[in-house]
Amino acid sequence: MLFLPSVALCCFSTAAVAMAAELLQDQLSLTSREDEKVSFSCKNTDQCYSDYVFWYQKKETETFRVILYIDKRSCDINSGYGHPQKDDFSAVRKGKGCELRINKVKLLHSATYYCSCYKSDSHKFGSGTRLYVTAERVVKPKVSVYPASRADLKGKSSLLCLATSMFPPLVRFSWRREETGTTEGETVELGEPGRPAAILLIDREKAAAYPYVCSVKHQGGAVEARIPAGNEGRPLVFSADLASFFTLDSFSISEPPVAPTTAAAASGPPERDTAHQTDCKITCCCTFTTQHLDSLGLYSCEEHKLHLN
Numbered sequence: 001m002l003f004l005p006s007v008a009l010c011c012f013s014t015a016a017v018a019m020a021a022e023l024l025q026d027q028l029s030l031t032s033r034e035d036e037k038v039s040f041s042c043k044n045t046d047q048c049y050s051d052y053v054f055w056y057q058k059k060e061t062e063t064f065r066v067i068l069y070i071d072k073r074s075c076d077i078n079s080g081y082g083h084p085q086k087d088d089f090s091a092v093r094k095g096k097g098c099e100l101r102i103n104k105v106k107l108l109h110s111a112t113y114y115c116s117c118y119k120s121d122s123h124k125f126g127s128g129t130r131l132y133v134t135a136e137r138v139v140k141p142k143v144s145v146y147p148a149s150r151a152d153l154k155g156k157s158s159l160l161c162l163a164t165s166m167f168p169p170l171v172r173f174s175w176r177r178e179e180t181g182t183t184e185g186e187t188v189e190l191g192e193p194g195r196p197a198a199i200l201l202i203d204r205e206k207a208a209a210y211p212y213v214c215s216v217k218h219q220g221g222a223v224e225a226r227i228p229a230g231n232e233g234r235p236l237v238f239s240a241d242l243a244s245f246f247t248l249d250s251f252s253i254s255e256p257p258v259a260p261t262t263a264a265a266a267s268g269p270p271e272r273d274t275a276h277q278t279d280c281k282i283t284c285c286c287t288f289t290t291q292h293l294d295s296l297g298l299y300s301c302e303e304h305k306l307h308l309n
Contacts, residue, residue, distance in 0.1 A: 022047065023115050025126035029168040029219045032105045033135050039092060039099040040129050042115030045072050048124075054116045055100045057083070058128070064114070070098045085109065107133050132168050140220040141166035145212075145227040157207035159200045159227055161214030172217040173198035177210050178226065 024043040032038045052069040068079035070091045075098040079086040091098045110133045115126045141163040185202035208230045
């Protein structure tokens with residue numbers, strides 16, 4: 001017998017994220033062993049009103065702390081902000097810009113690093129780069145896509161993309177129409193540790209006529225999965241313990257996900273045997289209270305039991 005914990009959700013529009021993060025930190029994460037060197041990049045600093053690019057460190061249990069600022073013309077630094085590891089950091093020239101460098105990585109450097117600068121009398125921040133100090137190897141995600149629609153979405157269809165089995169656990173989702181490569185619709189992301197997912201909400205006519213591709217950016221490289229045109233499904237049930245999404249049909253589990261299109265996506269652990277899935281019974285299911293997710297017709301099983309016959 002398995003128990004399904006409450007699902008922690010973090011939902012936001014990708015457009016809103018893009019507006020908030022005007023400085024570009026395209027490294028989602030970095031991994032390093034102790035005593036190695038590591039550098040953090042920050043792009044689009046030409047939009048800054050001054051020549052100074054600040055760098056902040058954010059540990060999980062601490063607030064933001066400024067480390068130093070870098071003069072983007074000369075790569076000179078000013079580290080007079082009292083950071084306890086200030087002597088571990090320097091600046092190096094990379095192309096036309098300057099990068100933050102840790103010269104000798106230590107375990108205590110595990111944190112997320114944000115670049116920032118002044119613009120319009122306020123600070124603008126990058127999206128951050130998470131540093132993992134570890135000997136664990138980088139593993140690309142396994143990516144699956146699912147039809148995730150209900151019949152009453154007011155002319156809309158929703159497609160779901162799920163990333164699992166990766167290290168580091170940070171990914172960035174994007175959707176495109178296969179035929180044109182264009183992005184369209186609205187994207188909502190669901191945050192569950194180790195099992196992030198993204199939903200694309202599009203016109204039902206387009207979902208019926210065109211295949212769509214979910215691209216997942218990761219430190220190990222991008223992985224993509226394709227969902228064919230007209231592949232509209234039933235409501236989804238999220239199982240945190242089973243680390244997968246399933247369609248709900250008379251309280252039984254059915255219809256495995258659409259297979260990834262890239263060989264890289266198959267590099268993770270072996271596929272779960274789906275033969276037993278029709279024997280899974282869900283005792284109770286409740287809807288999300290989040291208004292946006294409810295409009296997408298998605299469901300969560302919170303604190304209820306899943307019996308495996």
